[in-house]
Amino acid sequence: MKVLLRLTPYIKQHIWAFSFGLFGLLGARIFEALIPLYVKMGIDNIMAAQSANETGDILSPESIAIAQATLVYPALAICACVVAQMVVTIISRILIRRIGIYAAFDIRNQLYGHMQRQGPAFFAKFSIGDLMARAINDVSLIRQFLAGTTRLTSVLVFTAVVGLGFMFSLSAQLALIVILPLPVISVVAWIYSKHIYKQSHIVQEGFSRLSTFVQENLNGIRTVQAMAQEQDEVRRFGMVNDEFAQHNQTLFITNSALSAWMPILAATATLIILGYGSHLVTTGEITLGTFAAFFSYLALLLWPVREAGAMVTQWQRGASGTQRVFEVLDYEPEIRDYASEDSANPEFPELTGKVSVRHLYYQYVDKNKYALEDINFDVEPGETIAILGRVGSGKSTLLRLFVRLIDPVKGDILLDGHPINGFPLDFLRHQVCLVLQDPFLFADSLGDNIAYDRPDRDVSDIWESADAAALRETIENFPEGLQTILGERGVTLSGGQKQRTALARGLVRMTPLLILDDCFSAVDTETEEHILSGLKSVRQNLTTLLVSHRVSTARHADRIIVLDEGKIVEMGSHQALLESNGFYADLEKAQRVKGGMLDQIESDEAKI
Numbered sequence: 136m137k138v139l140l141r142l143t144p145y146i147k148q149h150i151w152a153f154s155f156g157l158f159g160l161l162g163a164r165i166f167e168a169l170i171p172l173y174v175k176m177g178i179d180n181i182m183a184a185q186s187a188n189e190t191g192d193i194l195s196p197e198s199i200a201i202a203q204a205t206l207v208y209p210a211l212a213i214c215a216c217v218v219a220q221m222v223v224t225i226i227s228r229i230l231i232r233r234i235g236i237y238a239a240f241d242i243r244n245q246l247y248g249h250m251q252r253q254g255p256a257f258f259a260k261f262s263i264g265d266l267m268a269r270a271i272n273d274v275s276l277i278r279q280f281l282a283g284t285t286r287l288t289s290v291l292v293f294t295a296v297v298g299l300g301f302m303f304s305l306s307a308q309l310a311l312i313v314i315l316p317l318p319v320i321s322v323v324a325w326i327y328s329k330h331i332y333k334q335s336h337i338v339q340e341g342f343s344r345l346s347t348f349v350q351e352n353l354n355g356i357r358t359v360q361a362m363a364q365e366q367d368e369v370r371r372f373g374m375v376n377d378e379f380a381q382h383n384q385t386l387f388i389t390n391s392a393l394s395a396w397m398p399i400l401a402a403t404a405t406l407i408i409l410g411y412g413s414h415l416v417t418t419g420e421i422t423l424g425t426f427a428a429f430f431s432y433l434a435l436l437l438w439p440v441r442e443a444g445a446m447v448t449q450w451q452r453g454a455s456g457t458q459r460v461f462e463v464l465d466y467e468p469e470i471r472d473y474a475s476e477d478s479a480n481p482e483f484p485e486l487t488g489k490v491s492v493r494h495l496y497y498q499y500v501d502k503n504k505y506a507l508e509d510i511n512f513d514v515e516p517g518e519t520i521a522i523l524g525r526v527g528s529g530k531s532t533l534l535r536l537f538v539r540l541i542d543p544v545k546g547d548i549l550l551d552g553h554p555i556n557g558f559p560l561d562f563l564r565h566q567v568c569l570v571l572q573d574p575f576l577f578a579d580s581l582g583d584n585i586a587y588d589r590p591d592r593d594v595s596d597i598w599e600s601a602d603a604a605a606l607r608e609t610i611e612n613f614p615e616g617l618q619t620i621l622g623e624r625g626v627t628l629s630g631g632q633k634q635r636t637a638l639a640r641g642l643v644r645m646t647p648l649l650i651l652d653d654c655f656s657a658v659d660t661e662t663e664e665h666i667l668s669g670l671k672s673v674r675q676n677l678t679t680l681l682v683s684h685r686v687s688t689a690r691h692a693d694r695i696i697v698l699d700e701g702k703i704v705e706m707g708s709h710q711a712l713l714e715s716n717g718f719y720a721d722l723e724k725a726q727r728v729k730g731g732m733l734d735q736i737e738s739d740e741a742k743i
């Protein structure tokens with residue numbers, strides 16, 4: 136329950152509207168509670184008129200005339216109360232609803248911003264489907280809580296307080312007896328509320344599982360279909376779905392059980408009034424009008440009693456949703472932006488692309504071995520360096536450290552002599568561009584995918600980088616050219632075309648340091664050759680780090696760094712490394728033989 140207090144900052148800025156809304160609801164309840172008083176007044180007037188009439192005949196023309204005259208005012212007052220109650224209720228509802236909508240809006244924005252800054256551990260803890268469920272479903276529970284539950288609760292509390300207040304003012308004796316069942320209600324609600332919170336949490340988690348399942352399945356739909364797993368997937372989904380439905384049912388049953396208590400308690404109160412009230416009327420302690428008014432107040436009070444069960448459920452669901460949203464919001468990003476957090480945020484000039492790596496170590500949390508161990512090297516501005524190594528040797532890990540997607544365990548990366556965690560993160564990522572191994576394209580136009588960081592780039596710049604990435608022909612083959620809309624994740628492009636689009640996206644930024652992670656793995660050797668030989672002239676004085684597991688890629692670089700099992704084993708030019716007859720020379724020989732064999736097979740196929 137305490138977790139709900141965390142929503143206060145979101146209503147703070149709307150506190151006036153909120154208080155106004157609540158006061159409105161209180162006002163509406165008072166108007167409502169005035170009605171029985173006028174009923175009482177009417178009845179008592181009639182009774183008075185009857186006893187005043189000598190004939191004692193209630194249907195005599197005189198007594199009817201008196202009754203009519205005395206009834207006009209109560210009747211008009213009742214009409215006025217109904218209208219006032221309606222108007223005030225509508226205004227209050229609108230005010231409170233709006234707060235729910237605004238608060239949910241703020242929380243959604245905050246969640247989205249928060250997720251943008253998260254690192255790998257966060258995404259390992261929360262799956263995409265889970266995050267979507269929390270951002271949509273749980274935020275929606277918060278909205279319902281703020282807009283609906285608070286309103287319902289205040290209506291219930293006000294009705295109860297106002298109703299009981301009037302009851303006490305009419306007859307404290309009768310009122311005291313009527314509230315006897317109240318402690319029982321509280322205990323019952325308290326017992327059930329714990330179960331409801333737990334079950335509601337389970338239901339929300341189940342929704343997360345459903346959402347994760349669907350998200351993963353649809354992302355991998357091609358694999359599912361290629362492996363003929365549709366039936367199995369449907370069966371597995373059925374299981375998750377069934378579980379979700381069952382949890383929902385459990386929650387519903389608990390909720391109904393709680394609600395079922397309420398009419399019993401309400402009936403008890405009715406019996407009390409009927410029995411004790413009629414006794415008081417006969418002894419003359421209360422008038423018949425008061426007795427009737429008590430019944431009207433009971434009718435008013437029965438509604439809150441009946442709704443109390445629903446209210447407890449709503450409170451618990453709101454608390455559960457809030458808890459799940461704040462679990463995400465409380466997750467501190469692993470990568471801290473030290474420079475931006477510093478109030479004296481220093482300004483840095485554009486970097487030159489000079490790189491120094493000093494005693495760099497990295498270890499994944501779930502591994503007992505360093506992925507990178509004591510890495511040291513220097514790069515001068517304008518150099519092109521190839522980092523070569525077998526699959527799993529730590530190349531991608533090294534590159535991720537450069538843009539601080541992860542932070543090293545020990546050691547430093549320096550750009551122009553400054554450790555990179557001294558730069559504001561945004562600045563660093565504007566100076567160093569990393570083109571990832573598995574390119575991600577957005578469901579947008581080809582042109583906007585290339586100019587992703589700045590959609591207002593000159594078309595000539597886009598074409599220039601497309602040329603450098605050997606992408607011109609691909610673009611021109613689409614009738615819509617740069618305006619061609621790619622499917623989600625770029626499904627309309629081949630693997631190589633995707634890689635080259637991602638490469639063009641990296642090239643167009645002309646950052647002092649460009650890092651390419653195995654960008655040519657799905658590009659044929661001839662195109663690769665063409666791109667690499669052009670790269671130097673495009674990025675004249677700018678530094679490029681180029682990662683590959685192919686010697687054919689690495690040979691174009693000024694220098695080559697060979698990684699093996701997370702350590703640098705060799706460093707030098709292509710020629711020097713071949714001559715030293717070490718790891719690189721062996722790799723070259725092995726890949727030459729394999730490449731040659733492939734060439735042989737290809738030419739044999741051509742002959743057939």
Ligand code: ADP
Pocket residue numbers: 255499500501502506524525526527528529530531532533
């Ligand atoms: P490369 O890019 O050279 O193929 P990586 O840098 O991707 O190699 O991986 C280096 C080592 O780190 C491998 O042993 C790999 O299994 C491990 N590794 C990579 N990513 C992760 C991760 N997210 N969690 C745990 N281990 C990882």
Ligand code: MG
Pocket residue numbers: 527530531532572652653
């Ligand atoms: Mg890799």
